[in-house]
Amino acid sequence: MRSDTILKISVAVFVGAFFLYLFGPLIIMSVTAFNSSAFPRVSPFECFSVEWFNVLVNDDKLMLGLRNSLFIGLGVVLISVPIGLAGALMLMQISPRVRSWYYTIVISPILIPGVVLGISTLVFWDRLGLMFNADYDSFFYNGIFLTILGQATFISAYSMLVFISRLQRFDSALEEAALDLGATHVQTFRKVLLPFLRPAIGSAAVLAFLASFENYNTTVFTIVSESTLTTVLASKVRYGINPSISALAVIIVVMTLFGAGVYEIMRRREEAQRAASTLIAKAGDAAAVLGRKRRPVYAEPAMIILTLVFVAGLGTTFFAGTVGVDQCKVAVKEEKRRLAEERIKERKLKSMFKQAAPGKETGSKSGGGTGKVEAKGTEGYKSIFAPQNLEGQVESDEKPAEDKGKVDAKGTEGYKGIFAPQNLEGQVDSETKATEEKDKIDAKGTEGYKSIFDPKNLESQSGTNGSN
Numbered sequence: 001m002r003s004d005t006i007l008k009i010s011v012a013v014f015v016g017a018f019f020l021y022l023f024g025p026l027i028i029m030s031v032t033a034f035n036s037s038a039f040p041r042v043s044p045f046e047c048f049s050v051e052w053f054n055v056l057v058n059d060d061k062l063m064l065g066l067r068n069s070l071f072i073g074l075g076v077v078l079i080s081v082p083i084g085l086a087g088a089l090m091l092m093q094i095s096p097r098v099r100s101w102y103y104t105i106v107i108s109p110i111l112i113p114g115v116v117l118g119i120s121t122l123v124f125w126d127r128l129g130l131m132f133n134a135d136y137d138s139f140f141y142n143g144i145f146l147t148i149l150g151q152a153t154f155i156s157a158y159s160m161l162v163f164i165s166r167l168q169r170f171d172s173a174l175e176e177a178a179l180d181l182g183a184t185h186v187q188t189f190r191k192v193l194l195p196f197l198r199p200a201i202g203s204a205a206v207l208a209f210l211a212s213f214e215n216y217n218t219t220v221f222t223i224v225s226e227s228t229l230t231t232v233l234a235s236k237v238r239y240g241i242n243p244s245i246s247a248l249a250v251i252i253v254v255m256t257l258f259g260a261g262v263y264e265i266m267r268r269r270e271e272a273q274r275a276a277s278t279l280i281a282k283a284g285d286a287a288a289v290l291g292r293k294r295r296p297v298y299a300e301p302a303m304i305i306l307t308l309v310f311v312a313g314l315g316t317t318f319f320a321g322t323v324g325v326d327q328c329k330v331a332v333k334e335e336k337r338r339l340a341e342e343r344i345k346e347r348k349l350k351s352m353f354k355q356a357a358p359g360k361e362t363g364s365k366s367g368g369g370t371g372k373v374e375a376k377g378t379e380g381y382k383s384i385f386a387p388q389n390l391e392g393q394v395e396s397d398e399k400p401a402e403d404k405g406k407v408d409a410k411g412t413e414g415y416k417g418i419f420a421p422q423n424l425e426g427q428v429d430s431e432t433k434a435t436e437e438k439d440k441i442d443a444k445g446t447e448g449y450k451s452i453f454d455p456k457n458l459e460s461q462s463g464t465n466g467s468n
Contacts, residue, residue: 026253033246036329040243047328053251056244065232066248068144069213072228075148076155076212077205083152084159084204085197091160092167107161109154114217121150121222143226150222151212158211159204166200254310261306 032040036047056062087106094102109117129140139145170193178188216230223231233245 026249029246029249030253032243033250035243036325036332038242040241040246046332047325049325051325052243052247055242056247056251059244061227062229062232062236062244062248065227065229068226069229072144072147072151072219073209073212075144076151077208079148079152080156080159080208081201081204083156084161084208085163085201087156087160088163088167091164107157110157112154114154114215115221117153118150118218118221121146121153121218122224125149141224143222143224146222146224147219147226147228150218151215154218155208155211159208162204162207163197163200166197170196258306258310262303265303265306 028042029040031042031045033052034048034050035041035045036049036051037044091099091102091106125140125146128134129138132140134140174192175188178192179185183191214230216234219228220231220234236245
């Protein structure tokens with residue numbers, strides 16, 4: 001294989017990978033727009049449906065944000081394109097020594113973060129509203145008005161760059177010649193410069209509109225209580241989305257491709273017309289060229305083919321997405337139910353097999369493998385509820401007296417056997433001896449009263465009473 005062939009293959013692979021990287025996400029999102037699944041996904045593809053386009057149209061919040069974005073984009077174009085054109089013309093007229101400083105100043109809004117631009121715009125117009133004592137219903141606090149001004153501060157710089165690149169190829173001698181022939185400056189601008197800048201004006205307008213349509217960083221601060229398409233999409237992504245967002249992406253992609261196709265057809269048509277005019281003019285038949293009527297755009301073969309492809313694709317999508325969709329959804333629902341039942345059966349069988357499986361080593365003794373899995377830190381409590389533990393407990397209950405005296409609390413050595421039954425015998429003997437000895441011991445000074453209550457004294461007492 002030659003080196004030229006290898007180089008061509010490598011370049012082709014690189015270009016293919018590059019375009020796949022760019023358009024791969026768009027292709028995937030376009031496929032999800034026609035899937036009947038409630039969540040944007042490509043696989044599994046359930047039913048081919050266009051119901052999400054209907055959901056998109058009926059989403060009032062999203063449609064309101066889309067209308068606001070279109071209105072804001074139009075306003076940004078009307079402001080940014082004239083400002084960019086004026087800045088570019090000014091750059092070409094000033095002295096070369098201050099041109100670099102001027103260029104740096106007018107380009108600086110591009111380098112400022114959109115968050116800073118949004119906050120500064122909001123604060124600036126709020127202070128102006130307070131200065132004029134304006135209420136909150138005035139344009140000082142209108143979200144759409146503030147968003148247009150905030151976006152135009154940096155989008156006008158983009159427009160100016162487009163005009164600068166176009167003016168660098170302009171021959172200023174054409175303006176001088178028009179002025180020498182008696183034309184005014186307004187006539188020179190309208191008849192000479194403006195036709196030359198027409199392609200740049202279209203490019204700057206498209207760039208400004210797209211930059212405004214997709215802007216989020218500045219818009220999220222300046223929109224206040226209103227909403228745009230980007231802010232609505234951001235809120236939907238935060239809380240969950242459905243394929244209606246993919247349907248919106250498909251519409252935007254199709255419109256972009258259609259617009260690009262129309263622009264390319266018109267550009268090639270103008271180039272072909274210009275080349276033909278040049279050739280005929282050189283041949284000396286300029287009057288015939290100037291008098292020839294141009295073919296309309298819709299009559300171009302490429303435009304006809306593009307329109308037919310678009311209509312055919314739209315019709316196929318509509319009919320294929322509406323016929324048989326309900327039957328397909330029913331079949332998909334039944335299939336999901338069947339798969340769910342099969343999963344439940346498989347889980348039940350697995351749980352039954354796990355319960356019936358024998359235990360590891362002690363599984364047959366301790367109840368079918370319950371000892372296989374042990375919690376961490378319970379190694380010392382194995383078989384704590386085993387029945388054989390009760391045998392030792394019963395034996396220990398039958399011999400409490402033998403084991404009770406074995407373990408003594410610290411400091412109770414002198415009280416051993418304090419409640420022993422044999423201590424009562426000694427206690428009874430001591431009480432008997434105490435009563436016997438009680439009579440022997442008399443209190444001091446009671447010697448003359450000994451036996452004063454003796455019963456014998458009553459006999460003598462009764463004898464004396466009888467004699468008397």
